[in-house]
Each structure stands twice: as structure tokens, then as C-alpha cells.
Amino acid sequence: MIFTLGAVGSGLPSSFVLVYVVGFIAAISIGSIAWYNSKRPPGWENKEKPGFVPKVNAETTDTDAD
Numbered sequence: 172m173i174f175t176l177g178a179v180g181s182g183l184p185s186s187f188v189l190v191y192v193v194g195f196i197a198a199i200s201i202g203s204i205a206w207y208n209s210k211r212p213p214g215w216e217n218k219e220k221p222g223f224v225p226k227v228n229a230e231t232t233d234t235d236a237d
Contacts (some may be wrong), residue, residue, distance in 0.1 A: 182210065198234050203224070203226055204227070207221065207224040208220075208224070208226070208227045
């Protein structure tokens with residue numbers, strides 16, 4: 172938490188910095204799960220997902236059935 176120590180000394184409230192740190196970690200986590208569950212980029216089609224990534228089932232819509 173080096174960032175919070177530096178931010179407190181510069182006059183920013185620690186809760187303000189904490190929101191940014193937690194939000195950044197949440198964005199990385201959610202983005203990673205979404206990326207692993209999406210279509211694979213070229214060269215990654217046959218690769219295994221890491222064990223910690225949950226499986227997300229996509230629901231089909233009327234436009235997907237065409």
C-alpha cells in the first residue's frame with residue numbers, strides 16, 4: 172500500500188485513494204474473467220482456462236438463433 176502512504180502525505184483523503192485501489196483491482200478481476208470466457212484470440216483457441224476462472228453461460232437471444 173505504498174500508494175496510500177504517498178497519497179495521505181500529499182493531502183488526498185485515504186478513503187479516496189482506497190476507492191481507486193479497490194476499483195482498479197475489481198476492474199482487473201472482472202475484465203480477466205470476461206476475457207477468459209470470451210472467444211479466444213488467434214493462437215489461443217485450444218488453450219485451457221485457468222482453474223480459478225468461473226464458467227459463464229451465455230444465453231441465446233432471438234437474433235442469435237437466425
